[in-house]
Amino acid sequence: MSTSPxxxxxxxxxxxxxxxxxxxxxxxxxxxxxxxxSLGMYLMFTSGVVVWALFGWITGDGPVLVSNLITALPAGLILQRKIQSPR
Amino acid sequence: MSTSPxxxxxxxxxxxxxxxxxxxxxxxxxxxxxxxxSLGMYLMFTSGVVVWALFGWITGDGPVLVSNLITALPAGLILQRKIQSPR
Structure with a gap:
């Protein structure tokens, strides 16, 4: 297996x-x-990566599924902190 | 032209x-x-979307090129503000 530049x-x-x-x-x-x-950013971004993960799952695209599930973790944490302490 | 669900x-x-x-x-x-x-986030993210855009350009993938150029604009602005006023 080789990887191109x-x-x-x-x-x-x-x-x-x-x-x-x-x-x-x-x-x-x-x-x-x-x-x-920005609450707006984390609402949009977190839901975006969840929809991307769903898209990767439905289309059988492993890298899209896995990378978006990984990103959903920190993004979801930041969103939860922002909702809990808005200031 | 039709778009599937x-x-x-x-x-x-x-x-x-x-x-x-x-x-x-x-x-x-x-x-x-x-x-x-986080400065680290915006350093990584902004350089990441620039590399994605380069990848889209080299591989002739228009949507990857365009979407990453669009995202590079606000990400680069946030990075510049963070560097100019770190506190």
């Missing part, structure tokens, strides 16, 4: 965008500072 | 995740409150 670029992009919500979730859990966090 | 699900997911950064960018521009925003 173009595939490698796709994997780098996927790892960056999928993992990026973890530092935000850790910061939000640690500081409980949600004043600058 | 499964395709429609994909479009709904794409619109939700692509647009979600706009309310955050508007909030950040309006309030200048970046204390709760």
């Amino acid at each position: 173009v595939d490698a670029l796709g994997y780098i992009a996927a790892v960056l965008t999928t993992s990026s919500f973890f530092p935000q979730a850790l910061k939000t859990l640690r500081t409980r500072d949600t004043s600058g966090i | 499964v395709d429609a699900l994909g479009y709904i997911a794409a619109v939700l995740t692509t647009s979600s950064f706009f309310p955050q960018a508007l909030k950040t521009l309006r309030t200048r409150d970046t204390s709760g925003i």
